[in-house]
Amino acid sequence: MDVRELAMQQLKTVIDPELGINVVDLGLIYDLKIAGGQIDVLMTLTTPGCPLHDSIAGGVKRALEQIDGVRDVRVQVTWNPPWTPERMSEEALRQLGHFS
Amino acid sequence: MSSVFPTRTGTETDVRLPFSFIMFAVLAFAASQLLLLWAVPALSSGAFRLPLVWAAAHLGLLGFALMTAMGAMYQLVPVAFLTPIWSERLGFWQFAVTAVGIVAFAVSLAAAPKRAFLPGLLLLFGIVLFVWQMAMTLRQQETKTVMTLFVATSLLFLLLTGAAGALLAFHFFAATGANHHEAVFGLHVLFGLCGWFTLLIMGFSYKMAPMFSLAHSFSMRPARYVYALYISGIAAAFASLFLRSHAWLAAGAALLMSGFVVFASHIRAILQKRMKKTLDRPFRFSLAAVAIGLALHVAAFAAIVVGSGRWLGIIVYLFIVGWIVFSIIGYLFKIVPFLWWTHRYSEKVGQQHVPTLKQMMNERAVAVQCRLWLAALSLAAVALAVASVPLLAVAQTLLAGLSIAFAGTMLAVFRK
Numbered sequence: 082m083d084v085r086e087l088a089m090q091q092l093k094t095v096i097d098p099e100l101g102i103n104v105v106d107l108g109l110i111y112d113l114k115i116a117g118g119q120i121d122v123l124m125t126l127t128t129p130g131c132p133l134h135d136s137i138a139g140g141v142k143r144a145l146e147q148i149d150g151v152r153d154v155r156v157q158v159t160w161n162p163p164w165t166p167e168r169m170s171e172e173a174l175r176q177l178g179h180f181s
Numbered sequence: 182m183s184s185v186f187p188t189r190t191g192t193e194t195d196v197r198l199p200f201s202f203i204m205f206a207v208l209a210f211a212a213s214q215l216l217l218l219w220a221v222p223a224l225s226s227g228a229f230r231l232p233l234v235w236a237a238a239h240l241g242l243l244g245f246a247l248m249t250a251m252g253a254m255y256q257l258v259p260v261a262f263l264t265p266i267w268s269e270r271l272g273f274w275q276f277a278v279t280a281v282g283i284v285a286f287a288v289s290l291a292a293a294p295k296r297a298f299l300p301g302l303l304l305l306f307g308i309v310l311f312v313w314q315m316a317m318t319l320r321q322q323e324t325k326t327v328m329t330l331f332v333a334t335s336l337l338f339l340l341l342t343g344a345a346g347a348l349l350a351f352h353f354f355a356a357t358g359a360n361h362h363e364a365v366f367g368l369h370v371l372f373g374l375c376g377w378f379t380l381l382i383m384g385f386s387y388k389m390a391p392m393f394s395l396a397h398s399f400s401m402r403p404a405r406y407v408y409a410l411y412i413s414g415i416a417a418a419f420a421s422l423f424l425r426s427h428a429w430l431a432a433g434a435a436l437l438m439s440g441f442v443v444f445a446s447h448i449r450a451i452l453q454k455r456m457k458k459t460l461d462r463p464f465r466f467s468l469a470a471v472a473i474g475l476a477l478h479v480a481a482f483a484a485i486v487v488g489s490g491r492w493l494g495i496i497v498y499l500f501i502v503g504w505i506v507f508s509i510i511g512y513l514f515k516i517v518p519f520l521w522w523t524h525r526y527s528e529k530v531g532q533q534h535v536p537t538l539k540q541m542m543n544e545r546a547v548a549v550q551c552r553l554w555l556a557a558l559s560l561a562a563v564a565l566a567v568a569s570v571p572l573l574a575v576a577q578t579l580l581a582g583l584s585i586a587f588a589g590t591m592l593a594v595f596r597k
Binding site for chain 1: 256257260261262263388391392393395397398456457458459519522523526527528530531532534535536537538539
């Protein structure tokens with residue numbers, strides 16, 4: 082498994098505790114740049130002023146740091162473009178009570 | 182070596198600060214409900230202005246509602262307004278001053294109302310410190326929103342409510358002010374219930390409702406009309422107190438009702454845009470409080486038009502419990518688990534499995550409590566309407582029991 086796949090797998094362990102859905106299925110991860118032992122993450126949250134800002138962004142950093150060979154993880158939270166529900170996966174929508 | 186930039190907002194508050202306020206509040210709530218049990222015979226006859234009722238009402242409104250609002254604001258203002266608290270050190274001092282002031286004030290109201298002035302001044306000092314703290318914090322906010330307007334105005338009303346309360350206590354202390362005591366009392370109730378609590382709950386509902394329902398792409402334009410109508414209503418009702426005009430009072434009640442109707446419709450419109458189909462029980466309870474608030478605004482308008490003072494007293498009691506206290510209970514069911522989760526698990530996200538916020542509380546117990554709160558309020562409303570002492574005693578016993586169960590549920594979060 083390459084580092085990108087490993088990283089996505091790790092990110093799926095970071096759950097938004099209010100919604101119970103991981104950050105990948107929520108569509109919060111905008112970009113992942115992997116170069117050598119460094120990962121740069123560009124991500125967002127469902128709303129600016131989210132009380133879970135530090136918990137989720139910090140969780141993303143810690144999850145990626147656990148990958149063998151990763152020395153440096155940099156996480157940047159952006160509001161541009163803002164998150165939209167269209168970014169969610171079918172699994173996230175199902176967990177939110179859609180399709181039932 | 183790894184670095185994080187700039188993931189930390191740098192706005193989070195030391196959780197001990199909001200916790201201090203909220204734990205004091207939960208215990209004061211149980212105490213106020215137990216005190217009210219003693220006042221059941223007087224309450225059922227429509228006599229609300231008695232020392233014991235004053236003490237219980239102020240322990241409930243100040244000890245529970247005000248302290249919860251203060252604690253919640255120490256937590257929510259930094260995250261919702263992206264602005265750190267101006268001085269956390271001042272926050273702890275403000276907690277101490279306000280807590281001592283509330284206890285001393287409630288005790289003196291029950292035992293010797295004439296001596297309530299000095300503890301009242303201490304309490305007022307605590308309120309002034311809080312308003313100063315929040316004013317300095319909000320000043321730092323880069324982009325002001327309509328929420329800022331609601332919250333800043335509510336703070337101004339908190340200050341005016343406290344000042345009016347101190348003036349009332351001074352009337353007793355110095356045996357003076359008979360000519361305008363009634364007007365100041367009306368102002369104290371109006372500013373406290375509508376200006377402070379209602380505007381504050383409305384303002385934060387605009388943050389909480391979309392957040393808890395994952396609502397998206399909704400308009401915030403109606404919030405301006407809510408603000409304009411509600412403030413005009415408070416102004417007209419305020420004028421009626423000094424003009425002694427029934428027409429102005431009716432106009433004020435009509436405007437307050439219209440503002441609340443627009444607010445309730447706006448919250449409904451926001452929820453129609455939600456992505457989360459099944460809403461949590463605590464949040465649904467807060468929404469039930471909005472429906473109760475709406476019904477009581479309509480009822481208050483009707484009572485004022487027909488000139489029923491007895492009904493207005495009952496409506497004020499139901500407004501405090503059904504709108505203000507229920508809104509706060511609903512949001513506390515969300516805020517307390519969040520605070521404890523942040524303290525206990527925030528740094529473990531991404532490293533190990535952590536519980537969701539829902540798992541921080543016994544959901545079944547919360548569901549039962551929410552239903553019982555609504556049943557107890559309905560029973561109290563019927564008891565007050567038919568002036569039945571035994572029925573009110575049952576309702577108040579249920580409310581007192583529920584307030585203890587609520588305190589237990591909150592304390593149980595700390596075992597998670």
